[in-house]
Amino acid sequence: MSAVVGSRRETSNNTTSRGTRRNPLGRGGLYVLLVVVGLVAVIPIYWLLSASVTPSGEIFQFQWFPLHWVWDNYPAAWASAPFGRFYVNSIVVTLAGALIQICVAVLSSYAFAYLRFPAKNLVFLIFLGAMMVPGAVVLLPNYLTIANLGWVNTYAGLVIPGVGSVFAMFLLRQHMMTLPGEVSEAAKVDGAGHLRILWSIILPMSRPMVVTVVVIALVEKWNDFIWPLVATSTDSMRTLPVGLLMLKNVEGFTNWGAVMAATVFVVLPPLVVFFFAQRQIIAGLTQGATKG
């Protein structure tokens, strides 16, 4: 802090009183940039949606808008692989994974925030260390573990290895530490146990953060690719993202209209969730930076 102020003083001596115009480009230029940034982000998504309703004959010619809208690509995509089954699997894996993860995270974050334990901070640091373990490191050992448990091609094998939580626990603990202690102290004096305090006081007070963590978990589990790819070998246990890879391997992506329709199956749920919960998602994912 003092170093920063120091450098400011030093600067002010060197600089003559230049104007403090906020943007060198002018408002018009800034708006142009803003539009460009928005377009670069959106055009590939627009292109996906637009191609998915373009008749296959027209995909070969370039148009910004499909000349004719057709919905044929969707039933064609749906029939090209067991997408109904993929959907069920994705939904089960996503919901079960997020639910178990939040329970595990809430319990341990409460323990780290409110319970006494020797060298608790060291234990917490060791937990955080798990965030450093790269996915490629856990891949083969975890496959061997679920193979030994007989969990290959099962929901347990898809879900359980991913539900231990560091990030979710970290966010929840940081949030719980900011809650006023008086309420839970009062409850303790009234004879409430820790489970009771957690369930009826801390959880309701942490609701925004719990929702954030759940939403992030849902999106993450839905999008996961590498683990479902490794942990399953039969069509009937594949999830949607892995289904896209199969589609590629079978068809080599020749019928782009149908492939784009299949891709819409995969991206639609997270996109819908995102547009309803974007505040929560953005706040949660940027939390580590500003409140870490």
Next chain:
Amino acid sequence: MRRREYLLFLAFVAPNVVLLGVFAYWPVVYNGYLSLTSWDLLSPTKPFVGLANYADMFTDPDFYSVLVRTVLFSGVVVVVSMVAGLAIALLLNQALGGRNFVRTMSFAPHILSGAAIGTIWLFIFDPSYGLLKALLTPLGVASPAWMTDSAWALPGLIIVYLWKNLGFVAVVYLAGLQGLPTDLYEAARIDGAGAWTLFRRLTLPLLSPVTFFIAITSVIGTFQAFDIIAIMTGGGPGDATTTLSWYVYQQAFQALDAGHAGAGAIVMFVILLAITGAQARFMERRVHYR
């Protein structure tokens, strides 16, 4: 009383300890062991070979290419997305109508499945009827055969990862910018500091914790790049897009070579620890906290 609380702590933490122990810490140890064996995932015994797998890798020019490629890919994506992301954040921090809408839009790519992103961009890159060909042709530029040309596959992947990462970096920087203390800026302006001076002497140092966070998460994220590579190139053509994490996957599940997969994974872990450690030391010296 105190002992009861300790027990309760253990009970609350136990599910996470078991899960992380089995599926995060144990794999590191087990990889270390596998890296000292020569095992094909099938035979009942795992012959011990000492450091032979590491010796193999570090005398194999192909493995050096994998390392160089990984660092190049990760470096370009991280540096470009941080510089451009900060620029976008500064833009989104201006009082402009519609900036919240653009913020939401630019973050959207970050929440899409990598498998879906890879599929979308395969279509955009398609050399005969992709969007990019349509945009390049009027400029008199012939579209490269992006994903099947070994000179263009890695640059293509870099473009895709930049598209996915930029909005995220920008939004994290924006959150940092909005937390900056306005009083310091007022004071500096009264002292006559110009926009560039404010940026260099106030904004950049004050943002350094955010920069640290983004650098760490982006390096880890790009080192782990897998899903988009799996859909778009499968590590090819040849090995033009084989990065370290694809190498580990390919050794384990295609070559059925647990020893080299384990050794590759350990090398990756060590590199990431070293980078994080170096960044943390840098942060101790240079990062300004308020």
